[in-house]
Amino acid sequence: MSKKIIIAIDGPAASGKSTAAKYLAQKQGYIYLDTGAMYRAITYMAIKNDAFGHEDKVIELAKNIDIKLSFEDGVTRVFVNGDEITEEIRSPEVNAKVSEISKIAEVRVEMVKIQRKISQKGNLVAEGRDITTVVFPNADIKIFMTAELEERIKRRFKEFYEKGIKITYEEVRENLIKRDKLDSGREVSPLKKAEDAFIFDTTNITVEEEIDRILDLINNKLNHNAITN
Numbered sequence: 546m547s548k549k550i551i552i553a554i555d556g557p558a559a560s561g562k563s564t565a566a567k568y569l570a571q572k573q574g575y576i577y578l579d580t581g582a583m584y585r586a587i588t589y590m591a592i593k594n595d596a597f598g599h600e601d602k603v604i605e606l607a608k609n610i611d612i613k614l615s616f617e618d619g620v621t622r623v624f625v626n627g628d629e630i631t632e633e634i635r636s637p638e639v640n641a642k643v644s645e646i647s648k649i650a651e652v653r654v655e656m657v658k659i660q661r662k663i664s665q666k667g668n669l670v671a672e673g674r675d676i677t678t679v680v681f682p683n684a685d686i687k688i689f690m691t692a693e694l695e696e697r698i699k700r701r702f703k704e705f706y707e708k709g710i711k712i713t714y715e716e717v718r719e720n721l722i723k724r725d726k727l728d729s730g731r732e733v734s735p736l737k738k739a740e741d742a743f744i745f746d747t748t749n750i751t752v753e754e755e756i757d758r759i760l761d762l763i764n765n766k767l768n769h770n771a772i773t774n
């Protein structure tokens with residue numbers, strides 16, 4: 546069987562990872578792996594089961610959780626133990642707590658196991674915080690996506706607004722700053738640029754430009770690999 550291709554995208558909240566990853570997955574017919582959705586799912590379950598703040602309970606949950614992600618027509622759906630929690634995992638409460646859960650080493654071990662298993666099924670586009678550095682350090686293409694803070698706040702606020710979720714601009718700002726800090730500052734698998742990742746700044750470009758540039762990047766890299774291998 547031919548080698549599977551992995552495109553790995555890391556970056557802070559609302560930097561444009563999902564937009565790019567979803568588009569690429571659809572265009573190339575690759576599996577889309579939203580690893581943030583998995584950490585969000587555990588967080589939601591921890592809140593629901595009164596386990597938040599009790600590391601042992603959270604680890605137990607992570608070890609036994611059955612997470613299924615589906616991706617159809619550009620939409621990711623998330624199921625835990627058979628129940629759909631697609632909307633629930635994007636709530637302000639989950640946003641506020643997810644970085645506390647994702648810094649637990651044992652939780653990460655369980656999630657990475659699932660992520661690597663999914664990668665065996667076919668070509669893949671994966672996004673997260675540790676994809677280029679820890680989960681798939683040998684990915685064919687590694688991108689570190691970024692955008693200025695103000696732009697990211699604007700994007701995330703617009704998403705909440707469009708979904709009818711009540712949250713202030715200031716609350717969105719606070720959450721992004723806090724998560725960036727926790728995700729980049731934690732001991733286990735912190736968000737950082739892999740040495741060989743391309744930095745991709747989406748601050749002043751439209752979604753169409755973002756996609757065009759990423760496709761160029763990928764075509765160049767994959768063609769180059771085909772010539773040199």
Ligand code: CDP
Nearest residue numbers: 558559580581584643644647673674675724
């Ligand atoms: O969509 P957004 O970038 O805001 O967040 P996300 O990708 O859904 O990730 C939510 C949270 O999960 C992050 O803030 C991290 O704390 C955690 N995460 C992680 O630790 N490692 C990953 N590979 C993906 C997400």
